[in-house]
Amino acid sequence: MNLxxxxxxxxxxxxxxxxxxxxxxxxxxxxGRELFHTAGSGKQSYRVEYFGIDSKSIETLVIAAYDSHxxxxxxxxxxxxxxxxxxxxxxxxxxxxxxxxxxxxxAERKMKRG
Numbered sequence: 170m171n172l173x174x175x176x177x178x179x180x181x182x183x184x185x186x187x188x189x190x191x192x193x194x195x196x197x198x199x200x201g202r203e204l205f206h207t208a209g210s211g212k213q214s215y216r217v218e219y220f221g222i223d224s225k226s227i228e229t230l231v232i233a234a235y236d237s238h239x240x241x242x243x244x245x246x247x248x249x250x251x252x253x254x255x256x257x258x259x260x261x262x263x264x265x266x267x268x269x270x271x272x273x274x275x276a277e278r279k280m281k282r283g
Contacts, residue, residue, distance in 0.1 A: 215243060216263040218253035220272065227260055234271065239264050 172180065217224070217231050224231075228245050235241050235248075241264065253261070259272035 213241075213265055214249070214263070215241070215247055216249040216251060217260055218251050218256065218263075219260040220254055220256040220258045221252070224250045224252075231260060231262060234262055234269060235264070238262070238269050239267070 175183075215235070219227055219231075221227075231248070232243055232245065235243050239262075256272035256274045257277065259270075259275075261272055262269040
């Protein structure tokens with residue numbers, strides 16, 4: 170690879186991207202690599218962690234929550250659904266690196282804090 174064919178500004182941008190990738194990979198691992206690739210593609214990722222066996226029961230609630238909280242209108246097919254039984258009910262909604270926690274586990278944690 171011949172680096173002399175690139176301008177200084179191109180190399181600086183590449184270096185900045187490599188440093189960002191290294192930091193994300195080091196501190197948050199697989200999730201960091203996913204965030205890096207998503208940011209590089211310019212496409213936003215939508216993920217929901219939910220409690221229970223079937224995501225269909227909370228689908229309309231989740232889509233409404235995305236619209237009201239994040240201002241994004243989505244179809245169910247735009248969302249990556251992941252079961253997470255440690256939530257004890259409810260769901261967590263992710264848009265890129267932002268999260269809305271509407272799970273019973275979050276409510277329980279807030280009540281314990283008093």
